[in-house]
Amino acid sequence: MVMKNEITADHYIHKDLGFSYLDFLLQLLLSFQYYQCGAFMQAKSCVRPDYMSSQQDINSKMRAILIDWLIEVHYKFELMDETLFLMVNIIDRFLEKEVVPRKKLQLVGVTAMLLACKYEEVSVPVVEDLVLISDRAYTKGQILEMEKLILNTLQFNMSVPTPYVFMKRFLKAADADKQLELASFFMLELCLVEYQMLNYRPSHLAAAAVYTAQCAINRCQHWTKVCESHSRYTSDQLLECSRMMVDFHQKAGTSKLTGVHRKYSTYKFGCVAKILPAQFLLESGGTPPPSGAN
Template structure:
């Protein structure tokens, strides 16, 4: 259910042409709220919409009005329900809106990697694939960001590109990134199939340089499997 919600919110975020920071903060608010407060299934979409509203208030110059949220939810929720959930989320999180998301680290790590627009687009494609996947919550935001940059480098250039500069700025070695990177490659391989294809369709456009069409770095998965086999033996 979380994956369906995040996939849909990525589309909503794109439709409203919001800032990248807003998407990452939205997901952060959702996960922190759900870690403290259980909600019934029919209200999960409401949590997502209100989290995006709060993120917009924190990051955007122009904030979508509540009527917009009611419309995109197909009038599933009323104005009073949206306002009540806004209050509940803020009280549950004790108004703590300013925690580092993967985006904060991405900006620095991309610069350290001496990235160009092609690597930028592919890196963001990688990390948005991670946002949808619940199992990626086990990784710290900084590691997710570093692994996304690393995986994008390998995808584009076919060789390991993790320089000493990248290692110094991220505080992660190449070996520390391999497990996360391997999982990202797996998501890339299946991004165009199944029900949750919002990220793929978003990045399979000229606006994002058709980043989704890049051939997955399968050799990373194969290399990592060999490393794990050698270590176990």
């Protein structure tokens, strides 16, 4: 039997997220079930990080160009964050299973956006709009045919745990303000373009994005017991992934693909792209320099 004084620490961890003591035991059970289910679903929905080796006419650079362009289209259409992450997931799962010629890669992208919109959005762009944004490279009929192919290939499975699902929970655990929320999504969206980040599970990417954003804003390592409890990742476990995010952050404004950087340099997104990268994470041990050091 669990006594009240034996769960005080965990009670406060959950209380920080807005749960009352009466909700605590139920929350423990739900949290356990959530992560058990999430771990299983992540394993089922993640793609092989080397799937591009099976493609004959496209490569990771072409994937990056496509996703960078789709991020801009997503921004112009004012779609929800959920749609963006599901769209990229659909693209990767489809490319893992189907060999796609170069001339049809953009068709896969706009069709994945259409499917993600149908799943997440209240108001869905009409197919004619997708024809226009692709500069009439494809017809309405081709988009609808590709829609059927993607759905059949993925066995109509659109319900997958993307990084967005975990991000919302981890931001709440971090007691995030608007700046931290935007900075975290900036880090996460930088990763969407990078094929190598498929090596990490959605929950790992989400946790590392929050951690990296906290380090950049606070200029020090910042990962509380509350964050660790709800993410199931320690700061040491996040460090490798976070260092990669810092590297992406440093290069974001000068790389060939600047869609994410331009988006998060606007006032609408808090100009968080202009926050200085947490370069101290790249140093041995990830320890910040003393106050006042160059």
